[in-house]
Amino acid sequence: MHDPLPDPTRGVSAEAECKAPQNDGTTVQWTVLLNPAGLAFDAPPGVPLLQAAEQAGIDMPSSCRNGTCRTCLCRLLAGAVTHLVDWPGLSAEEKADGFILPCVALAQSDLTILQPHARALFDH
Numbered sequence: 156m157h158d159p160l161p162d163p164t165r166g167v168s169a170e171a172e173c174k175a176p177q178n179d180g181t182t183v184q185w186t187v188l189l190n191p192a193g194l195a196f197d198a199p200p201g202v203p204l205l206q207a208a209e210q211a212g213i214d215m216p217s218s219c220r221n222g223t224c225r226t227c228l229c230r231l232l233a234g235a236v237t238h239l240v241d242w243p244g245l246s247a248e249e250k251a252d253g254f255i256l257p258c259v260a261l262a263q264s265d266l267t268i269l270q271p272h273a274r275a276l277f278d279h
């Protein structure tokens with residue numbers, strides 16, 4: 156899918172660490188750090204951040220899961236994402252300020268996200 160407007164969140168990517176493709180053919184996964192809890196999970200390519208977090212046993216606020224209700228709204232502190240929908244429920248100003256909707260956001264690098272309501276579902 157194409158975002159017809161420049162994605163201002165890409166400006167955050169200057170500090171992103173790029174990972175080279177794996178020589179053994181395995182899928183490259185990005186590491187996502189959730190602040191302030193310090194929780195981390197792997198985000199495989201093509202898997203929305205919310206889904207990847209849930210697969211790792213991390214709960215984050217969500218409702219519609221299609222980029223419209225904004226319940227999952229959080230802020231990207233470092234890294235780069237793309238959104239699965241052309242017009243996620245974000246204003247241009249919010250995008251420019253680094254806000255993302257993890258239910259429809261895909262990691263394009265390692266990420267650091269500010270989501271004060273993230274919590275581990277299980278003791279590790």
Ligand code: FES
Pocket residue numbers: 216217218219220221222223224225226227228244256257258259
């Ligand atoms: S859960 Fe509704 S916008 Fe993400």
